[in-house]
Amino acid sequence: MASAETTSEARGYSANKDQLQKRLRRIEGQVRGIQGMVDDDRYCIDVLTQISAVQAALDKVAQLIMSACAHACSSAWTGSACRPCEQRCRAAAAALSGDRPHTNTRWIGRTLAWASGNTCASRPVSAAIAAQGPGRVWTACPAARAAPRATIQAALHADEVPGLLVAQCLREQLLALETAGQLLGEVQLVPYANPIGLAQQVNGQHQGRFDLRDGVNFNRNHPELADAACAALQGRMGDDAKANVRRVRAALRDAAAALTASHPAQDLKNKLVQLAIDSDVVLDLHCDSQAVMHLYGLTPQAELCAELGALLGAQAILLATESGDSPFDEACSSPWLKVQEKFAPYPVPLACFCATVELRGEADTDHALARQDAAAIIEFLRRRGVIAGSPAPLPAARCQPTPLAASEPINAPRAGVVVFHQEPGAWVPAGAVVADVVDIDSGEVVPVHCVSAGVLYARIATRWATPGKRLAKIAGTSLARTGKLLSA
Numbered sequence: 001m002a003s004a005e006t007t008s009e010a011r012g013y014s015a016n017k018d019q020l021q022k023r024l025r026r027i028e029g030q031v032r033g034i035q036g037m038v039d040d041d042r043y044c045i046d047v048l049t050q051i052s053a054v055q056a057a058l059d060k061v062a063q064l065i066m067s068a069c070a071h072a073c074s075s076a077w078t079g080s081a082c083r084p085c086e087q088r089c090r091a092a093a094a095a096l097s098g099d100r101p102h103t104n105t106r107w108i109g110r111t112l113a114w115a116s117g118n119t120c121a122s123r124p125v126s127a128a129i130a131a132q133g134p135g136r137v138w139t140a141c142p143a144a145r146a147a148p149r150a151t152i153q154a155a156l157h158a159d160e161v162p163g164l165l166v167a168q169c170l171r172e173q174l175l176a177l178e179t180a181g182q183l184l185g186e187v188q189l190v191p192y193a194n195p196i197g198l199a200q201q202v203n204g205q206h207q208g209r210f211d212l213r214d215g216v217n218f219n220r221n222h223p224e225l226a227d228a229a230c231a232a233l234q235g236r237m238g239d240d241a242k243a244n245v246r247r248v249r250a251a252l253r254d255a256a257a258a259l260t261a262s263h264p265a266q267d268l269k270n271k272l273v274q275l276a277i278d279s280d281v282v283l284d285l286h287c288d289s290q291a292v293m294h295l296y297g298l299t300p301q302a303e304l305c306a307e308l309g310a311l312l313g314a315q316a317i318l319l320a321t322e323s324g325d326s327p328f329d330e331a332c333s334s335p336w337l338k339v340q341e342k343f344a345p346y347p348v349p350l351a352c353f354c355a356t357v358e359l360r361g362e363a364d365t366d367h368a369l370a371r372q373d374a375a376a377i378i379e380f381l382r383r384r385g386v387i388a389g390s391p392a393p394l395p396a397a398r399c400q401p402t403p404l405a406a407s408e409p410i411n412a413p414r415a416g417v418v419v420f421h422q423e424p425g426a427w428v429p430a431g432a433v434v435a436d437v438v439d440i441d442s443g444e445v446v447p448v449h450c451v452s453a454g455v456l457y458a459r460i461a462t463r464w465a466t467p468g469k470r471l472a473k474i475a476g477t478s479l480a481r482t483g484k485l486l487s488a
């Protein structure tokens with residue numbers, strides 16, 4: 001009895017089987033050629049060129065299969081459950097049809113899309129390609145690798161569209177810099193970090209913040225690598241700070257490579273951390289509901305956070321050493337802090353700077369703003385030695401960093417209609433009325449006061465409150481909250 005995998009049911013690509021087999025045989029020959037080159041100790045660059053040719057040829061085969069699959073999905077699978085599958089097939093086929101640039105600027109959203117978007121109602125789609133994951137990205141030449149590496153990802157909460165727009169501007173600006181020979185280090189750009197969330201809809205609305213499978217926030221529960229790295233580093237640290245950085249990087253890479261996942265979102269989180277873990281600079285582009293530019297970072301990296309904040313015009317910079325539930329930025333930056341503490345007094349610099357950049361509110365998509373934000377990020381990379389040229393003078397800071405523990409959540413005391421008294425970016429004095437909640441039975445207007453003085457950096461976009469709902473956040477300095485510091 002044939003298994004489900006070996007039935008004679010026609011696939012989308014069945015009609016092109018001969019053409020596909022011909023291409024695959026040619027690739028087989030090319031791979032044998034590479035084996036011969038390795039046997040003959042040929043130049044590395046020649047071998048790499050051939051490997052690159054095989055990758056391009058495989059891309060073409062994948063593209064043909066995916067295009068056919070997308071066509072089959074749209075014509076044969078008309079049920080709503082298969083729409084995400086159709087979208088993914090089309091997106092993957094479209095991505096594959098683009099040139100894969102052999103440049104320092106990695107353009108890897110497409111491979112993550114394969115890695116995490118490979119099922120639809122338990123029906124595997126291109127699992128073989130998915131298994132390759134982001135390992136297919138171009139590796140920069142050793143000279144470039146010696147310079148710092150940066151990773152920038154957009155929209156980990158998938159529907160945070162300002163980040164998606166800024167990523168496009170970054171792509172354009174980075175490629176121009178590379179063409180001009182200005183790119184010294186390697187930049188990995190993940191233009192949409194969360195293809196799982198991008199495919200999620202409820203009643204026609206995007207739902208990118210939480211995994212609909214289990215309700216877990218996509219920016220929580222990222223892998224914690226410090227314990228594994230510390231165990232591997234035991235007895236191996238020395239007095240040379242640079243050598244220690246190399247050792248810690250290698251230990252973190254090994255720990256990341258050993259990660260396993262039991263569901264797609266965990267697989268995605270693992271892959272994102274694997275991509276970023278040995279970068280010198282990691283920027284995670286998010287946005288809030290209605291907000292001004294603000295950042296989250298690690299307390300001991302306050303100075304770099306302030307520099308990035310000044311460049312971006314941030315109006316709040318919120319620092320913590322542990323904000324709870326392992327957000328992505330801390331998965332990248334805090335292992336260094338833990339290794340530093342564990343192996344004191346050996347010198348261990350915090351060699352990975354990672355910040356969460358909240359690109360204002362979810363509706364703040366504007367070409368000029370996006371170009372301006374991308375230029376600020378490029379300038380930050382220039383200051384880190386990733387990009388050539390003398391840095392411009394730092395703009396005047398619009399705020400000083402404050403503890404995340406002192407950020408005051410303004411919560412609704414009861415259900416009702418929310419009427420805000422304060423706009424995002426307003427400096428609010430202690431005790432001010434931030435909003436009213438209007439009771440719809442009695443008509444009573446209940447003012448909601450803040451305790452702290454500070455900038456109201458974010459507020460909700462809807463105007464109906466349930467009891468306890470977080471309405472706004474103020475970057476205060478007087479509170480000292482404990483426990484989990486981030487909102488849901």
Ligand SMILES: [Zn+2]
Binds near residue numbers: 156157160219286287
């Ligand atoms: Zn977010």
